[in-house]
Structures are given as structure tokens and as C-alpha cells.
Amino acid sequence: MSDNCRVSEALYVGLCGYLGTPTEVTVRREVEDMTDMIKKPVQTHSGKRMMISGSFREGFRFNSSDMDVMLWFTNHKVITDLSQSSVYDLSKHSIILMKDTDTSPGFVRLQLLTLPRDKFIESSLVPYNDGMYLSCVRWRQRMLTRISGNKTFSNAKSHGPCANGFFGHSETDLVLCFHCSHWPQLTCDWRKRCILHNWPPKHVYVDILKNGCHVVPVGNKTTADEFELDWRLSFSQAEQKLVYSMNHTQFLCYGLLKIFLKEVINLKIEEPFLCSYFVKTTMFWLIQIGHITWCPNNLLDCFWKCLRYLLHCVHRGVFPNFFVPQNNMFASKLSTVKGERSRKCLLEQLNLYYEKGVTCLLQSPTVRVIIEPVMCYSFLRIEPLLGHHIMSGIDLDVCIRNEIVAKSFLCQNIRSYYLILRFIIILMNQSLTEYETLTLQQCTANVSVVTAFINISTSSLSGSTNKKIYRTNKLACSLLKLAGRVGDVSCLLYLALYYFRTCKYREALHVTALVKSRLTQPYILYSRLDRARYNECVAGLSLSKRMKKVWAFDVWLQEDVYYIQELVLEQRTGKENDENILYISPYVLTDMLSVLCNYRLGNRSQCLQSLTDLETLLLYDDGSYVSLELRDISWQILGICQHVVGDLHGALVAYQQSLRERLFHKIQNATYYRIALVLYQWKTNRYIQ
Secondary structure, three states: OOHHHHHHHHHHHHHHHHHOOHHHHHHHHHHHHHHHHHHHHHHHHHOEEEEEEHHHHHOOOOOOOOEEEEEEEOOEEEEOOHHHHHHOOOOOOEEEEEEOOOOOOOEEEEEEOOOOOOHHHHOOEEEEOOEEEEOHHHHHHHHHHHHHOOOOEEEEEEEOOEEEEEEOOEEEEEEEEEEEOOOOHHHHHHHHHHHHHOOOOHHHHHHHHHHOEEEEOOOOOOOOOOOOOOEEEEOHHHHHHHHHOOOHHHHHHHHHHHHHHHHHHOOOOOOOOOOHHHHHHHHHHHHHHOOOOOOHHHHHHHHHHHHHHHHHHHHHOOOEOOOOOOOEOOOOHHHOHHHHHHHHHHHHHHHHHHHHHHHHHHHOHHHHHHHHHHHHOOOOOOOOHHHHOOOOHHHHHHHHHHHHHOOOOOOOOHHHHHHHHHHHHHHHOOOOOHHHHHHHHHHHHHHHHHHHHHHHHHHOOOOOOHHHHHHHHHHHHHHHHHHHHHOOHHHHHHHHHHHHHOOOHHHHHHHHHHHHHHHOOOOOEOOOOOHHHHHHHHOOOOHHHHHHHHEOOOEEEEOOOOOOHHHHHHHHHHHHOOOOEEEEOHHHHHHHHHHHHHHHHOOHHHHHHHHHHHHHHHHHOOOOOOOHHHHHHHHHHHHHHHHHHOOHHHHHHHHHHHHHOOOOOOOHHHHHHHHHHHHHHHHHHHHHO
């Protein structure tokens, strides 16, 4: 075996560990696709569609990656030819004509042919050539203003066609765009190439054409000023499907290029000439017409040819867009003196890497750790490639658990949750993969829980008859039992919350005891894991049964849903600080409910024992049961329990400790209030004595 083959195989194995095995990547994509599929009916009903794009959707999980989100109105239809307007109902849809004459390749203008349907559209219109056109500049300004007014999206600022900011703790690029079901004439060359080179595969090609493209609000910047009527064509959805169609060597090469770009080429450069989109486009061009052998033992050569293509493009000052080759994506950068200077600096830099050969990869810290041992020690054994295609059962479970636990199905109203539940029934009758089925199962549990508690809150309003309240409670109980049957171990705690809320303390204690007995088993998959015991327990079980028997997630309490009175203050305070959810460790909530239920039943010794269990857990836990992010709410809960049973000194200490922890949930105002209440009661008690 040649040295290059050895290093290529070692690199392949190392990147499987760093970027993901084929199975891990499949899990990430299928979970994300199923989540998107579940949400689609609700989004369509609300008149807005949302799509996650970019590297996250493609299957990468870089720590530094932000989230790319595309949002568009469904009642505005973009057409490329006037004859297409007959397809749409003009009483429901606004028609926008896409024009690509007198524009730079890759850019179009949008003429509104009907009356605007909302003020957002109306305020972005400008007259031009006897017609009304949408201004990308005005659109971006309105978009930023609207998003800045949304409390859930913080620190919003303009970034190209997007508004950049934070959804919770995740950095996000959000773009409000238009979807077009029809492909513009500009892409004719791309369609011919796909047929000529037979890539992407025919079923992928057909799917791409069926899903259309998008138009985003950014104009051509080859001149000093952006022409405000120009909008850029975006093929994000098509690109995602092209990345999905890559084999794993191609996917890893794409990831390797992204790593090299970030850690080497763009290191310490504030405004880099190259961005990751150029890397993606390079992959598309070379897969389609590059005549490269894409296999694990040829990975170094694959990378080298991609780097050489980038060097060639920078040297010429021409980088053709994959879908619209007439669009030189370097043109806007080279329209300024600063841009031309950046190109020359980059060219010198790339030439130096070219002279070094593939050893230039050693400049990347991530890659160096992988390949340096193999390059230095020829006798070093390389792990068999097959072993990195087949994940162990535990690693697969951890992977899919991590993907599913991050998925949220928050909706604005009860009707949306019913829409999701109705659509879940339809999806259950379709042919789904194991990972899609598991995602659907967890979604069923999550949506059932929220629907149940919203229903209870609605029925408790004045004017509800006893008969209606009875039916609602019966429905809610059924939904929560369903969630407990199909969800993870922690899902039963929502049923315990319901029993506590409805004063059925013995039933709540029965459920919490059942959950605690399961959570204390050594094979439970929560944070720390006993791999040997886990393997013994799940042997022969399907993925679905594994989740129900041995997986545990944090309990999520949504800000605007009433669960129990004892945590309302924390929910309201979090909401005021733009935190939508309280995340609680199932171990903490189990002890909390045990304390409160035993206290209400007058079981003092059991109440104090549960309180001691909770305090011991927080004092001695090393992160196995209560993560760093959840310690603020956990100490708060301990304080609440101590306060309820009358231990004012203990409550004060717990509240003060909550303030010392990382303020993840932003509930410090609630903590200050509770501290003030404790001090007032303490002072009152001393005065009475």
C-alpha cells in the first residue's frame, strides 16, 4: 500500500470520528427531515414556511456552526412566465413575476402583478418602468425591524440577505425570502449538464426540479452601490439534496475542505475572500465533471484536486456558480481595490500550499492530530474502514438521542397542536425508516403533553360546565398516558405533574415512584452510561422499545403553558427574559413532586426523606444527573421545596446558591423575589415570637 493510500485511509477513519460515520450522518438528516415534515402542515396553515438550510441541515455538527433558516410567505407565488399565473387562485394568492432580462446573471427582479396582501409587501414596493417592483433594500430593512421586535430573536443585525442574531442560545442567520416553484431560464445550462453527466442521479434531479428555488433580498454589488431592485437566486434546497446524494468519501472531502478553509486559509482574516459556499460549489463541479475516483484510499487526491480547482479559480478571478455558470461569484469581490488586493494575497497563500503538497494539511490542528502519527510511523496500524461504517448499538443510540432531544415542536395555539396530531396519524401509516419512526414517536409524546395541559387550562376558565371540565380532564389524562407509553422514561413525569395539579397526590406519588425506580437503574441513558449494563438490557430490543425503557430526557416546561403553581413564577420570569422553556432534570423533578405530594398528604417522614434526597443530589452530583446549565433551576426547586415545608433558612441558602450558578434560565428576578419573601416571613415569625 502506498503512503498516500495509508494516509488517505487514516484520514478517512479520523474524519468519520470527527465529522460522523455514514450512519451518524443518516440519523442527523432523517431526524431533521422528519421534523420538517411534521411541521409543514402547521406552517402552511399559518401562511409561512420555514426551512433549515446550510451545513447543519446537510449533516455537519461543527461546534462553531450557526443555523441557517429560510422563511417565506405561502400566499405569494413567484412565476417565471405570465402563463403560469393561471395555476393559482388570484383571490388567495398574490402573483409576482420574476424577470431576468437587464440583470446580471444569477439576479432577477420581482414585479408585483396583483394587489399586495399585507403591509410588509406594500411597504417594500417602488415604481419602475410603469410597474411596481419589490426593493431588496427596503425588504431587508422591514425584515430587520420586524425581527428586532421579536423577543425570541435577540441581537439582530443585518448580514448579507439575512438578519443575524440569537434564537435562545443558538446563533442564527434568518432570511425572509420568496419561493418559486418554477425554474428560471437561466438554469437551462445546469439542467443540460445534469442529464449529460448523469449527476445528480435521476430521482434526485427530478426531486430538485419539483421543489423549485428561492429568491433572497440582496442585489448585485459589482457597482459601487447595490441596485435595490435586484434579488439573488438561491438554490439552498437543491444544494441540500445534492449534498445528500454524495457518497461518504465526497461528504468527508467536503468537510475536510471546510475545516482547511476555517483553520488554515481564513485563519485570523477578518474579511476572508473565500467562504464555505465556494467550497461547496467546488465539490459540485468536481463531482459532476471532475473524473475523480471518490473512495477512502484516494481521499488525499480528492482533496488535492479540489484545492487545485480553487487555486485555478482564484488565479483567473472567475468562480462560476454551479446552477448559473454565467454568474461569476468573484465579480462583486473584485469590483473594489480592496477585493482585488485580497485576491492577490489569497493567490500567494494558495500557491504556497500548492508548493508544499498535501503536507499543507498539517497546518490544520484538527487534521494534524489525525494524520501526523501515520505519516511519522509507517508501522502504525490503521483501524479497519468497515468498523467506521458500522456503529456500535450504544453509539448509535447516543447519536439519535442527541438529535431527537434537540427537536422542539412549539406552536402558537391549540389548533396547531391538533393539526400536528392529525398529521402524525397520517404519517404513521406511511413507510418510514427506523430513525424517522423514532422522531415521530417522540414528537407524538411532546405534542400530546402540551396539548393536554393547554386543554386543562382552557377548561378551567370561567364559563366551563362541569361536564366540559370532566371531558377535558379525561382527554388530557388519556393524552398524557399516551405520551408515557410512546415517549422516554421522563415522559411519565408529565402525568405526575397533572395528578399533582388536580390534587390526586397518591396517583402522582405512584407515578414518581415508578419513574424513580427506572431512573436509578445503572443502564439508563441520560448523561453517564454503564455501557456493559446497557448492552445487557437492550439486547434484542428495537430502537423504539429502547427509548421507552432506558432513555431519559430533561423535562421541558414551556413558558406559556401552566403546569403547576409552584413553578409559575419561574416560567413568567424566564418569559420576560426571552427564555421560552424551563429545562429540568428528571431526577430533580421526581424528588420535587415526591416532596410536595407527601407534604400535602401529611406524610412528614417521607416528605423530609425526599427533601434530603434532593439536597444530597445537588450537593454531590458531578454532572451525571444535573448538568451545569440546569443547576440554577435545580437549586431554585430545592429552595421552593424547603420553603413549602417551612425550612426558611434552608430555602434562603438554596436560593442564594441558585444565583451563584450559571444563570442559564435567567430566573434571577424570581429568585430575588423568593429571597425577599423568605426574609419577610423570617422577620414576621421572629416578631410574633
